[in-house]
C-alpha cells in the first residue's frame with residue numbers, strides 16, 4: 001500500500017485511496033500531510049498545557065489552524081508547500097514547548113510528560129520527510145485500534161479540519177475567539193493520546209460540533225460585519241462580452257481585493273462554485289464589474305475553466321489538477337496550491353497583489369459577445385428570511401406551506417448525486433426548499449416559482465454559511481414554539497469533504513434527528529459507530545427520491 005486516505009466521499013472503492021488519491025493527491029503529498037497533522041498534534045499538546053497555565057501561544061494557534069485547513073480535500077497538493085508548513089510547525093512546536101517549560105518553572109509546576117512522541121524533528125530532505133510521514137499514517141492506527149476507534153479519531157480530526165477552514169476565514173477578516181483556539185488544541189492533544197474508548201471519542205466528536213457552531217457564528221459575523229448582510233439578488237449566469245476573471249473557492253476578502261484592483265480596467269469578474277453567494281453581499285455587489293456567476297460546482301471546473309477565455313483565481317479549497325489548456329491562466333492564493341501553478345502570496349498585513357492575474361486576463365481573449373441573458377435569484381441568508389418570518393409562519397398556519405426541505409451540502413463527481421436533482425424536482429408545489437453549499441448546483445437553475453410571494457427555493461449561501469441555515473431553523477422553531485425536531489422540516493444532506501463533517505457534527509450536537517445523508521456514508525464510520533448514530537439520532541442513508549419523499553411527508 002502506497003498511502004491511505006479515506007477522508008472524503010469520493011475515496012477509492014468507498015473504502016480508501018491506497019495507490020493515489022481520486023482527488024489527485026499523490027502518495028508523497030499524502031505522507032507529508034500525515035506528518036503535518038502529527039507535528040500539529042505535537043504543537044497542540046504543548047499549547048494545551050501552556051493554556052492551562054494561562055499562557056496562550058498565538059503562533060501555535062495560527063499554525064495548527066492552517067495545518068488542519070491545508071490538509072482538507074482539494075486544498076494543498078504541493079509537496080513543497082506542505083514540507084514548508086511542516087518545518088514551520090516544528091519551529092512553532094519547539095517554541096511553544098519552551099514557553100511551556102518556562103511557564104512551569106515560573107509556577108513551580110513539574111512539566112507533564114507528553115502522551116505521545118511529539119518530538120519528531122522533520123528531516124531537511126523532503127524524501128526523508130516523506131519516510132517520516134509514512135510512519136504516522138492512519139492505517140497504522142486502524143491496525144492497532146480497529147476501525148471503530150480509529151474511524152472515530154478520524155471523524156474528530158476531519159471535524160477539526162472543517163472547523164479550521166471557518167476559523168481561518170474568520171481570522172482573515174479579523175474575527176477570532178480564544179476559546180475556539182483553546183478547544184482545537186485540547187482536541188488535538190486528546191487525539192495525540194491515541195484514545196480507544198468509543199464513548200469518550202463520541203463525546204469529543206459532539207464537542208467538535210458544539211465548538212464548530214461558535215466557529216460558524218464567528219465567520220458569519222466576519223462576513224456580514226465586513227460586507228453587509230446578503231440580500232435577495234438576481235444574478236446573471238451567462239457571460240458578457242469582454243475580458244474576464246473567474247474567482248472560485250470561498251474567500252470573500254480575496255474577491256474584494258481583486259474587485260478593487262480591477263476597478264476601471266475593463267475586466268469583468270465572475271464568481272464560480274461556492275463564490276456564487278458573494279454576489280448578494282452589498283459591499284461586494286456594489287462593484288459593477290462583478291457581473292455574474294460562471295459555471296457550476298467544483299467538480300466541473302476542468303471543462304469549465306478550459307472553456308473560460310480569461311484568468312482564473314482559486315481562493316481556497318476546490319482545486320483539481322489543471323488542464324494544459326488553462327495551466328498558464330490559473331492562479332492560487334491562501335492555502336490552496338498545486339505544483340507549478342503560480343501562487344499569489346499575502347504580505348504581513350494580509351494584502352495581496354493580483355497583478356499577475358490581471359495581466360493574464362488582459363492577455364487572454366475574453367468573451368467575444370454577450371450570451372443570452374439568464375438569471376437566478378440568490379441571497380436568502382438568515383437576515384432576509386427572518387425579516388419575512390411572520391409571512392412564512394402565516395403561510396404555514398394557513399396551510400399554504402405544507403413542509404420545508406433543507407436539501408444542501410456538497411456536490412461531487414461520483415454518480416448517484418442526481419438523487420438530489422430528482423428529489424428537488426419531486427418536492428410538491430406547496431413545499432419550500434432551503435438550500436446551501438455547492439450541492440445546490442444540482443437544481444438551482446430550475447424554475448420553482450413561489451408561494452404567495454415566498455420563493456419556493458431559498459438559497460442560504462455557501463457551505464460556510466451553514467450557520468445561517470441553522471439560525472433560520474431555530475427562528476422557525478421559536479416562532480412555532482416548538483423544537484427544531486418538531487418543525488415540518490426535513491434535512492437531506494449531501495457530503496463530500498471535511499467541512500460537511502463538522503456541520504454534521506454540529507447538527508448532531510444540536511440534537512437534530514432523522515437526517516438523511518448521501519450519496520454514500522463515510523468510509524471512516526465503522527459499523528458500531530454507525531449503530532450509535534442510528535440509535536441516538538436516527539441518521540439514515542438516502543434511498544430513492546420517491547421513497548424518501550413519501551417518508552418525509554408522511
Ligand code: SF4
Nearest residue numbers: 005008017021022023
Ligand atoms: S482526499 Fe479523498 S480522494 Fe483525496 S486521497 Fe483522500 S480520500 Fe482519496
Ligand code: SF4
Nearest residue numbers: 410437438463496499
Ligand atoms: S459544499 Fe462541500 S464540496 Fe462544496 S465547496 Fe463546500 S465543502 Fe467543498
